Amino acid sequence: MRSGTTELPLSDSTRDGMREELGRLVAQCVALPGDATEMKDDLALGAEGLGLDSIAIVELLVACEKRWSAILPAELLEQVPLTVGAVLDTLIHSRRA
Numbered sequence: 001m002r003s004g005t006t007e008l009p010l011s012d013s014t015r016d017g018m019r020e021e022l023g024r025l026v027a028q029c030v031a032l033p034g035d036a037t038e039m040k041d042d043l044a045l046g047a048e049g050l051g052l053d054s055i056a057i058v059e060l061l062v063a064c065e066k067r068w069s070a071i072l073p074a075e076l077l078e079q080v081p082l083t084v085g086a087v088l089d090t091l092i093h094s095r096r097a
Contacts, residue, residue, distance in 0.1 A: 018068070018088055025063045030056050041085030048081045057082065070094040 023039050030052060043049045045057050052060065054077075061072050070091050079086050 015088060015092065018091060019084065021067065022064065022084060022087065025060060025067060026050065026052075029060045029063060039084045041083060041088065043084045044081035045083065045087070046081055049083070061087070064091060068095060 019039060019041075026039070026045075030050075045052045045060070046054075057077070061076065064070065064087065065072055068091050071094055072087075072090055076082065076086065076090055
């Protein structure tokens with residue numbers, strides 16, 4: 001995880017921009033080869049897609065919480081499959097709350 005990341009206000013952080021940043025966080029958390037910034041909303045984070053294990057998913061969600069100063073509900077981990085779009089939707093919703 002990165003330290004010293006500057007928080008962006010929601011108005012400056014579009015869904016596409018958030019998706020790109022989420023891709024960078026994925027790449028940092030699990031050292032994926034290639035460019036993870038071009039992920040689609042329906043891409044699963046677990047075995048059905050990126051192949052992240054449960055620990056890597058939790059680490060990614062914690063990194064997202066820190067990056068966007070959000071609190072993600074534990075129920076997010078119960079979604080099967082957990083997708084990029086579900087994480088983005090939850091982040092956007094939690095930032096507006």
